[in-house]
Amino acid sequence: MSVAGLSPNFKVAFDANSQVFSLAGVIRPRSVDEIADSIAMLRQAIDDVRGVLYVDVKRLIQMNNTAFHAFVRVALDACRARADLRMVIVTSSVVGWTTRMFGHLNQIEPQITVEVYDSTFYPGQSFVEDTSFIPILRTQTKMTWRHERSILPRHGLRPGIAMADVCCGIGDFAVLVQKEFQPARIVALDHSKASLAYAREVATNFGITDIEYTYGDASEMLLEDNQFDFVSCRHSLQIFNERELLLKELYRICKPGGRVYITNEKNSHCLGEPRAQSIQWTYNEVAKLFSHFDMDVELGPKSRRYLADAGFDDILVESFMVTNLDGDPQDFADVITAWENVYAGEMAVRRGDTPEFIERFRQGFRDHIFAALHPKGYAGWPIWVASGRKPT
Missing domain, CATH: 3.30.750.24 (STAS domain)
Incomplete structure (x- = not known):
């Protein structure tokens, strides 16, 4: 070149x-x-x-x-x-x-x-950027934040640093970070104009003026090299079909010695009791469904390999389980209902699945909701957290 x-x-x-x-x-x-x-x-x-x-x-x-x-x-x-x-x-x-x-x-x-x-770069974009999904995204962040707020310092987040939240979605994570950790600068970037509009509205309503919400393509960001001490990208690698391009960009904008922090799922490990067999079958099928649209919701345990291949060192990996016992069980049930509506109500139909398959597919989500709300039940959704340091 x-x-x-x-x-x-x-x-x-x-x-x-x-x-x-x-x-x-x-x-x-x-x-x-x-x-x-x-x-x-x-x-x-x-x-x-x-x-x-x-x-x-x-x-x-x-x-x-x-x-x-x-x-x-x-x-x-x-x-x-x-x-x-x-x-x-x-x-x-x-x-x-x-x-x-x-x-x-x-x-x-x-x-x-x-x-x-x-x-055409983001094959699943229309599914994950549906504005009707916004309330559920807020609930998901509330549920994961209970865990992440104690995890983030281990991965390099601290007061006074420059941070970028790439694929920020509706911006609620950036707001929580700003309140809890008070970085000197936060740039929150996303490719969805609807999500950014919502994010700006929330920030205004909470009187937050120091988050720079930016419209941008995560795989071709108009951000300078070596700008940020901490770069987060949550639940996003798994919905890109060219993950190496996104990681290359995260690496580029991170300062030498800074860290990139990613979270991803392994949907087939979602679980519940009672009715475990039906639940497990449905989430195995969720993984296959996303794969059909060039997305990988099994990516969580692969995070270490992806970060290493992108050139990061000092890689840290851990996982946590979001459960129906984290706060209100109805929050967990509401999230699963939203998943059912999008995965079985739109994605499976788009793939051309039969009515019989879709009904069985739906039943697993309903059984997961049953487990979440059962007075003796347990329902879980596993998240993998990983970060890597950009070499100096």
């Missing part, structure tokens, strides 16, 4: 192995001469590729007309000179102006297409 820079805020690179030419940061030259080296790199990339050249602008924060027209002119001229060449410009909904700015090029030149990278 070759790299050149116009300024500390702008980077251009070409990866010959994957045939990706990338632009990142802020590019606002006063004249084309200022970006002559970058234009030359694009020309060289075009000469080197066969087939498709991918032009990655997912991290392009700003670009003025001088730069835009200079790069586009090279691209158009190349396509007209080479019938064998195709260009795919890869944008992101997080930086929506790039889609609008580059989008019309296909009308000018059919060999150029524009793809919105994150429109």
Whole structure:
């Protein structure tokens, strides 16, 4: 890979192995001469590729007309000179102006297409970002916080540090951390505009003004390298189909010596008594259902391997069981009801399961609720916690 820079805020690179030419940061030259080296790199990339050249602008924060027209002119001229060449410009909904700015090029030149990278990146996104799920997400956080508040200090969370909560969802975890640990800075990032709107509303209602809620793609964050002492990413790796990309980003924004903290589940280990057999069957099927949509709710015990492969050291792993005895058993039952509605009521239908299967599937959730509310019953939901240190 070759790299050149116009300024500390702008980077251009070409990866010959994957045939990706990338632009990142802020590019606002006063004249084309200022970006002559970058234009030359694009020309060289075009000469080197066969087939498709991918032009990655997912991290392009700003670009003025001088730069835009200079790069586009090279691209158009190349396509007209080479019938064998195709260009795919890869944008992101997080930086929506790039889609609008580059989008019309296909009308000018059919060999150029524009793809919105994150429109299909998260296969399970529609399930987990349903706004009707928000009350249950709050209940889940309340139930897990009883455990995590004592676990987090062992994994590096302490007052006065800079923290990022990636895939923050409705933002309730960031609020609890801010109240309990008082970090000097919290950036909370998510890809769901609806969740962020809710998060900002909650923060306003509680008079919290020092959480920076940010819209962003967790696999291509517009955050600088080495910014945060502590980076959390809870219940999110398990719903990404390209977990290595997300871990690479968590590693990048973490300071050397800082820690990345992740939580994930192993759904097949959800349990309950009485009616244990029905409950176990259903949660085994939950794992298979998520796998169908390229998600892995069995990821919890794999956390150590993922962190090690991403380059972290000093890896800590522990687990805890959320149960019907943690506070009000009805809270546990409400969470399971929401799972039943989404997993059996939407995901199984989308997969094409038969009515007979879905009815048996539902029964396991109902039996889990029965166990949670039974005066002598026990119901559990296991969570794996892991963190790794970014080497200095």
